[in-house]
Amino acid sequence: MALLTYQYRLYPRRAEAKRLDTLLYQGKLVYNFALEVCKNTYEATGESVKALSLWRYFRDWRNSQPEAERVLNASSVQHLLRRLDKAYAAFFRRIKAGEKAGHPRFKSHDRFNSVEYTYGDGVKLVQDDRRVLLYVHRIGSLKVKVHRRLPTGAVIKHVVIKRKAGGWYVNLQLEVPTPEFVPNGQPLVAGDVGMLRLLTLSDGTGIDNPRWLRGTLKKLRRAQRRLSRRQKGSNRRRKARRQVALLHEQVANTRRDFWHKVTTALVNTYGAIALEALNLNFMLRNGRLSLSAHDADLGIFYALLDSKAANAGCTVVCVDPAYTSQICSGCGCLVEKDLRVRDHDCPHCGLTIDRDLNAARNIFKSAFEYARIGRSGINAAPLPPPSGDGKRTRSLRSSPL
Numbered sequence: 001m002a003l004l005t006y007q008y009r010l011y012p013r014r015a016e017a018k019r020l021d022t023l024l025y026q027g028k029l030v031y032n033f034a035l036e037v038c039k040n041t042y043e044a045t046g047e048s049v050k051a052l053s054l055w056r057y058f059r060d061w062r063n064s065q066p067e068a069e070r071v072l073n074a075s076s077v078q079h080l081l082r083r084l085d086k087a088y089a090a091f092f093r094r095i096k097a098g099e100k101a102g103h104p105r106f107k108s109h110d111r112f113n114s115v116e117y118t119y120g121d122g123v124k125l126v127q128d129d130r131r132v133l134l135y136v137h138r139i140g141s142l143k144v145k146v147h148r149r150l151p152t153g154a155v156i157k158h159v160v161i162k163r164k165a166g167g168w169y170v171n172l173q174l175e176v177p178t179p180e181f182v183p184n185g186q187p188l189v190a191g192d193v194g195m196l197r198l199l200t201l202s203d204g205t206g207i208d209n210p211r212w213l214r215g216t217l218k219k220l221r222r223a224q225r226r227l228s229r230r231q232k233g234s235n236r237r238r239k240a241r242r243q244v245a246l247l248h249e250q251v252a253n254t255r256r257d258f259w260h261k262v263t264t265a266l267v268n269t270y271g272a273i274a275l276e277a278l279n280l281n282f283m284l285r286n287g288r289l290s291l292s293a294h295d296a297d298l299g300i301f302y303a304l305l306d307s308k309a310a311n312a313g314c315t316v317v318c319v320d321p322a323y324t325s326q327i328c329s330g331c332g333c334l335v336e337k338d339l340r341v342r343d344h345d346c347p348h349c350g351l352t353i354d355r356d357l358n359a360a361r362n363i364f365k366s367a368f369e370y371a372r373i374g375r376s377g378i379n380a381a382p383l384p385p386p387s388g389d390g391k392r393t394r395s396l397r398s399s400p401l
């Protein structure tokens, strides 16, 4: 199990932000009051008091408040008391070690900026159409900007709501299963998803963008034009609309079928496959690439690969995509190049190879020769799939794979 924290920006409405402020205010009161009790006891007796032992007191205090103002929930009060216990434990540890120890300090308004929850206890993520909301009891359903998806198999343990200068954030503390990487005798490979070639593998093979859907897409465009010319409410318009719908379906099915074949071949051929971690930043890196990534419907590819890998005894490893295309896979030097440059040509060691192949080899290295960062984040509920609206879909040709 690995522990990770994923931070997302929150966009509370004005009333919600106000309640969040109240939440922090109440948190601060609890913290400072508990600290005062502990401090008085320590100064009077030299003994430590567990802040958590004050829990009953704060539960009663919470219950005595009017319903509307009771924003701090029971588990978040416990987390606050635990936080204070930790501060005290550190304080006593320093005293014992003979170091100069500062007593835990009272928090002022601008130094008290976070409240923690146990996930599922007053806080949970909910999905509403394509939006993801963080439901917080007595605060509201806060809009979450999901800029990257949760890793597969992640379990959300704790949730920290944070106020920063720039706005509100939520930290999700995740427990992620470390993939059991059992070498099954099959070769390891890394793949780079590119613009010209759909997928370039580190062993030099790859898959080109398929063109066999072009005919269907041409038909589709023609059918769409025809539809737009037909008179509203007419019989011929109804027929034209049906034609368009059928063609759309055909395109979607063929594309899916293509990905099925590719992913099956991959998981049966290789023991582990490393890919760049797919996230929305990657999709939006630039206009042309985002179109291409969109076209290739990478979301489907990653999801199918992930779902088939386990059964085939194959591991999908995702690596941080930073610099994979800019570093020389031969000598490790940084060789900067923009997207138009198709070849990697290293002035330091003289390596000249296709840029995608260079990237694939770098992905291979960071996956299997350096540390792995975890599995692909595809099937992680409840966040939405990264593929777009599917409207601009050009499509893809199968490969000799």
Ligand SMILES: [Zn+2]
Pocket (backbone or CB within 6 Å): 328, 329, 330, 331, 332, 333, 346, 347, 348, 349, 350, 351
């Ligand atoms: Zn080099």
